[in-house]
Amino acid sequence: MTVAATTSTRKRGAPANEPQPGDLLAWYDRHRRVLPWRAKPGEAIDPYRVWLSEIMLQQTTVKAVGPYFVRFLARWPDVQALAAAPLDDVLRLWAGLGYYARARNLHACAQAVVERGGFPHTELELTTLPGVGRYTAAAIASIAFDACTVPVDGNVERVVTRLFAIEEELPTAKPEIHRHAQTLAPDARAGDFAQAMMDLGATICTPVKPACVLCPWTETCAARKRGDAETFPRKPPKVTGLLRRGAAFVALRADGRVLLRSRPPKGLLGGMTEVPTTEWSHDFDEEQALDAAPRLSGAAPTWQRLPGIVTHVFTHFPLELVVYASDVPGNATGPDGARWVSIEMLPNEALPNVMRKVLAHALDATPVLRSSPRVSRAP
Numbered sequence: 001m002t003v004a005a006t007t008s009t010r011k012r013g014a015p016a017n018e019p020q021p022g023d024l025l026a027w028y029d030r031h032r033r034v035l036p037w038r039a040k041p042g043e044a045i046d047p048y049r050v051w052l053s054e055i056m057l058q059q060t061t062v063k064a065v066g067p068y069f070v071r072f073l074a075r076w077p078d079v080q081a082l083a084a085a086p087l088d089d090v091l092r093l094w095a096g097l098g099y100y101a102r103a104r105n106l107h108a109c110a111q112a113v114v115e116r117g118g119f120p121h122t123e124l125e126l127t128t129l130p131g132v133g134r135y136t137a138a139a140i141a142s143i144a145f146d147a148c149t150v151p152v153d154g155n156v157e158r159v160v161t162r163l164f165a166i167e168e169e170l171p172t173a174k175p176e177i178h179r180h181a182q183t184l185a186p187d188a189r190a191g192d193f194a195q196a197m198m199d200l201g202a203t204i205c206t207p208v209k210p211a212c213v214l215c216p217w218t219e220t221c222a223a224r225k226r227g228d229a230e231t232f233p234r235k236p237p238k239v240t241g242l243l244r245r246g247a248a249f250v251a252l253r254a255d256g257r258v259l260l261r262s263r264p265p266k267g268l269l270g271g272m273t274e275v276p277t278t279e280w281s282h283d284f285d286e287e288q289a290l291d292a293a294p295r296l297s298g299a300a301p302t303w304q305r306l307p308g309i310v311t312h313v314f315t316h317f318p319l320e321l322v323v324y325a326s327d328v329p330g331n332a333t334g335p336d337g338a339r340w341v342s343i344e345m346l347p348n349e350a351l352p353n354v355m356r357k358v359l360a361h362a363l364d365a366t367p368v369l370r371s372s373p374r375v376s377r378a379p
Contacts, residue, residue: 019163019217021186021193027216028196033203035062036069038195045191047119047144048079054139055106055131059099059315062202068097079119083110091271091350099315100272100352104265105131121145142194150181151194155201160184161233162205165222169234177233205229241317245284248277248310248321248355249293250362251301254330257340258359259294260349268314273349275358276338280319293324299332306365312354319354325362 032038037053039045052072056065071093076082082090087107094103108130113119119140120126126137138151150156152174160166160177168176186193204211212224223229251259258275265271278284278292293303303324310321334340341349346359 017220019184019220021184023216024196024200025186025189025192028192028199031199031203032195033062033199036066036073045144047140049073050144051079051109051119051132051136051140052082052106054136055102055109056097058102058136060097064097068094079110079113082107083114087271088350092348095272095350096353096356098353100269102131104271119144121147123147123149139194143191146190148185148187148190149194150185150190150197152178152181153198153201155205156181156197157233158207159197159201159205162210162223162229163217163221165226165232167234169236173233241314242282243318243320244280244282245286245320246278246280246322247284247286247289247292248275248323248358249303250275250323250325250359251294251296251332251334252325252327252362253332253340254327255340255342256344257342258346259296259334259338260341261334261338269352269354271350272352272355274352274355277321280321286322289322289324294335294338296328296335297333299328301326301328306362308361308365310354310357310361312357321354321358323358323361323365325365 035053037049039049053065053069056069056072072082075089075093076085085107087104090107091100091103094100094106097103109132112129120129121141122145123137123141126132126140127134132140135151135153138147138149139153141147142149142151152160157170157174157177160180161173164180166173166176166180181197184193184197200215200217204215208230210229212218212221212229215221215224218224221229223232249259253259260273260275263269263272263274276292276294278289290303293301303326306323306325310323312319312321351359
């Protein structure tokens with residue numbers, strides 16, 4: 001809850017030339033962002049909303065998360081409802097948000113919370129829940145339960161490294177960043193302070209062209225005084241993973257259905273829906289691609305390679321897929337574990353972005369699909 005009038009402007013015992021939490025809280029009271037998961041001043045804070053938003057926001061932007069959060073909350077308004085939902089339904093609603101292990105952990109965490117009778121209140125206990133790491137535990141503990149801790153995400157790392165001009169590179173600098181962040185924690189309003197740090201990094205202390213003149217800590221920021229704020233945090237040269245390549249197969253049945261299957265529950269895109277593909281490898285040989293095409297009963301597909309390629313970038317590697325398509329009779333049956341899904345129902349499937357791209361590519365190039373409802377092309 002925001003109580004601006006009772007906020008001390010200076011932390012007890014802190015030197016005057018160091019960043020004061022009261023200055024940031026006063027700025028936050030005037031400029032706080034309005035977010036769908038954030039309680040308004042005076043409103044009770046719902047730990048479920050805090051937890052759900054923090055899981056969704058992992059490695060994902062606020063803009064991307066907003067619509068998903070609203071849809072999840074409308075479908076499952078509390079942790080009990082989410083825990084009771086089938087995992088496949090959770091994966092379907094998550095589709096397109098990326099980093100799909102989060103959706104599986106989200107479901108498992110909801111069940112664990114219900115089993116224990118509610119969310120634990122301490123940072124240490126929260127880390128025992130599925131999918132809740134150090135940062136997420138600190139965020140939930142501070143925002144939902146006002147625990148005196150400062151969660152350190154990418155925005156907060158940037159703020160702290162600039163405030164104290166921390167020269168060590170990430171990730172080695174993380175322990176020092178955490179130590180400095182905790183020294184900033186106020187004696188009260190821990191949840192507001194945590195969100196204020198996030199807002200400061202997102203809106204003022206940005207990676208490029210930070211608005212230092214608008215920052216409540218501008219007079220005490222070491223990097224601003226040096227004139228090199230944009231160089232923080234220090235990072236090693238970015239290493240891009242090796243390109244992987246493969247082929248995807250879009251079988252189009254005469255009754256307007258597409259052959260799909262589910263990926264294994266563990267690993268990359270675990271449990272999500274896909275069209276059949278080859279392995280994705282560094283040494284993919286396209287001449288051998290058709291050896292991996294799905295075997296169908298009642299049909300002898302004539303696979304046609306579609307022009308162009310589908311590209312996608314995962315966290316650790318870029319991917320290029322060539323796409324083959326074939327029309328097959330309405331009585332064709334797929335291999336074990338595969339299923340035929342009507343084109344109209346594709347938007348309801350748990351398709352990751354890369355598979356949405358593959359289907360959109362086939363939709364654009366294949367006459368059979370041109371007259372059918374379109375599959376949205378993911379960014």
